[in-house]
Amino acid sequence: MHELAVTQSILDIALKNAEKVSAKRITGINLVIGRLASVVDDSIQFYWDILSDGTIAKGAQLNFTRMRTEMCCLDCGNIFTPGEDTFACPVCEGNRVRVSQGDELRIESIDVE
Amino acid sequence: MTQRIAIVENILSANDEMAQKNLSVLDAAGVYAINIMASPGAGKTSVILKTLEALHGRLRMGVIEGDLATSIDAEKAAAAGLPAVQINTGGECHLDAVMIARALPSLPLADLDLVLVENVGNLVCPANFKIGVHSNILIASIPEGDDKPYKYPGMYRGVQALIVNKIDLLPYVPFDMEYFRGGVEALNPGLVTFPVSAKTGEGMGEWADWLVGKVKSK
Numbered sequence: 001m002h003e004l005a006v007t008q009s010i011l012d013i014a015l016k017n018a019e020k021v022s023a024k025r026i027t028g029i030n031l032v033i034g035r036l037a038s039v040v041d042d043s044i045q046f047y048w049d050i051l052s053d054g055t056i057a058k059g060a061q062l063n064f065t066r067m068r069t070e071m072c073c074l075d076c077g078n079i080f081t082p083g084e085d086t087f088a089c090p091v092c093e094g095n096r097v098r099v100s101q102g103d104e105l106r107i108e109s110i111d112v113e
Numbered sequence: 114m115t116q117r118i119a120i121v122e123n124i125l126s127a128n129d130e131m132a133q134k135n136l137s138v139l140d141a142a143g144v145y146a147i148n149i150m151a152s153p154g155a156g157k158t159s160v161i162l163k164t165l166e167a168l169h170g171r172l173r174m175g176v177i178e179g180d181l182a183t184s185i186d187a188e189k190a191a192a193a194g195l196p197a198v199q200i201n202t203g204g205e206c207h208l209d210a211v212m213i214a215r216a217l218p219s220l221p222l223a224d225l226d227l228v229l230v231e232n233v234g235n236l237v238c239p240a241n242f243k244i245g246v247h248s249n250i251l252i253a254s255i256p257e258g259d260d261k262p263y264k265y266p267g268m269y270r271g272v273q274a275l276i277v278n279k280i281d282l283l284p285y286v287p288f289d290m291e292y293f294r295g296g297v298e299a300l301n302p303g304l305v306t307f308p309v310s311a312k313t314g315e316g317m318g319e320w321a322d323w324l325v326g327k328v329k330s331k
Contacts, residue, residue: 002206013120017120019117031124038238038265050124083193102266108120
């Protein structure tokens with residue numbers, strides 16, 4: 001349920017930036033969210049409909065670019081999406097791996113009129 | 114006509130900025146602060162109470178209590194003569210920087226060396242919200258199982274120390290320490306880890322010494 005706070009922040013940033021260009025309406029919000037950020041799209045959408053009501057962002061389309069968790073194997077260089085209960089490299093089965101993608105939680109751009 | 118405006122901003126940047134302000138307030142007062150996170154039942158409160166006990170006389174401590182279920186513990190800390198603040202999170206699933214900013218003035222920071230913040234018991238939400246402390250600490254526990262780094266990877270990413278509590282239960286619970294540590298290492302390479310039992314006191318000395326070292330070298 002931290003999506004409420006996340007959604008409020010999305011709205012605040014969008015309104016602030018729309019105001020800078022004196023936009024009349026915000027029609028789209030483009031988000032990049034990594035799997036590791038543990039944020040649920042449906043919850044954001046749910047809170048968005050409530051929070052954006054009465055603002056110039058009401059009805060704006062939320063576009064989610066989801067980033068999979070990716071790991072890089074330090075032994076063989078393979079880049080892979082880890083399994084449910086293992087982080088081992090599927091190619092060399094090595095356990096020396098590092099996260100290379102998935103922490104993203106950012107607002108990329110907004111579409112305004 | 115539709116126009117696209119590039120922003121590229123962390124969604125929680127406002128919270129991050131407030132966290133930075135909290136850190137400045139703490140630094141100005143010469144206080145070291147830690148954020149203690151864990152799932153409900155991992156033993157946050159027990160570890161904190163044992164830590165207060167272990168550091169009694171070595172550091173001047175205060176507590177910010179954010180867990181929903183433990184207002185009683187702020188009273189316990191206060192009863193032990195320690196300054197304590199209870200944050201009423203109103204059912205929130207995590208603490209954020211604004212809540213800490215509101216709580217800090219209630220502590221006599223000038224007279225303290227260390228502030229321990231007990232976050233809301235939750236393995237998902239608190240990970241995203243910086244509160245403005247020097248170290249984020251995660252407490253895992255043996256009965257939770259060895260798969261938690263794999264199931265809740267986000268939580269293991271941003272912490273500076275890991276306490277593995279309830280190691281006195283290792284003989285009775287299936288827990289593959291190597292598997293557990295492998296997951297942790299992938300998510301947070303070289304993370305300093307303290308296997309402890311808040312119940313028996315095992316390992317608590319090493320954890321307490323680490324904390325004293327952090328406070329003194331600040």
